[in-house]
Amino acid sequence: MVKIKSLSTLQIPEGVTVEVRGRKVTVTGKRGTxxxxxxxxxxxxxxDxxxxxxxxxxxFGSKIPIACLNTTKTHVQNMITGVTKGYRFKVRCAYAHFPINVSLDGPNIEVRN
Structure with a gap:
């Protein structure tokens, strides 16, 4: 069954601006753009x-195109989280069979076999 209009709405917090030009979404906050x-x-x-x-x-969307609504909403929500709180990743180096050498040179990581 085809629905005539489906929509997904997201609240924008204070201190964050969201701009749409065409289909390019730009989110700006205190941690960047x-x-x-x-x-x-x-x-x-x-x-709005x-x-x-x-x-x-x-x-006029069916089941799969309507699923893109929630995916897009989640992408924009993650962008808002990124410009307000930020993300931090920890990386571990592991090997399974062949040993590897890892050297740190400032912000660069070099992996040698």
């Missing part, structure tokens, strides 16, 4: 600056 090109998705994006909401809309 993130841009994501979503032109491969057949969705409409709207930003008065109510501080981001809305993704799909017209």
């Amino acid at each position: 993130l841009t994501k090109d979503l032109s491969h998705l057949q969705l409409d994006f709207r930003v 600056k008065k109510n501080r909401t981001f809305t993704a809309i799909r017209w």
Whole structure:
């Protein structure tokens, strides 16, 4: 069954701005700016600056295209988290069969076999 209009709305927190140009979404916050090109998705994006909401809309969508709504909402939500709180990754070097040599040179990591 095809739904005529499906939408997914996300609240934008204070201190974060979301801009949409075409299908390029730009999120700016205190930790920087993130841009994501979503032109491969057949969705409409709207930003309501008065109510501080981001809305993704799909017209005449079946089950799979409507699933893209929640995926897009989650991507933008992760972008908002990235520009407000940030992310931190810890990396471990492991090997299974052949031993490896790892050397740190400032911010660079060199892996030699």
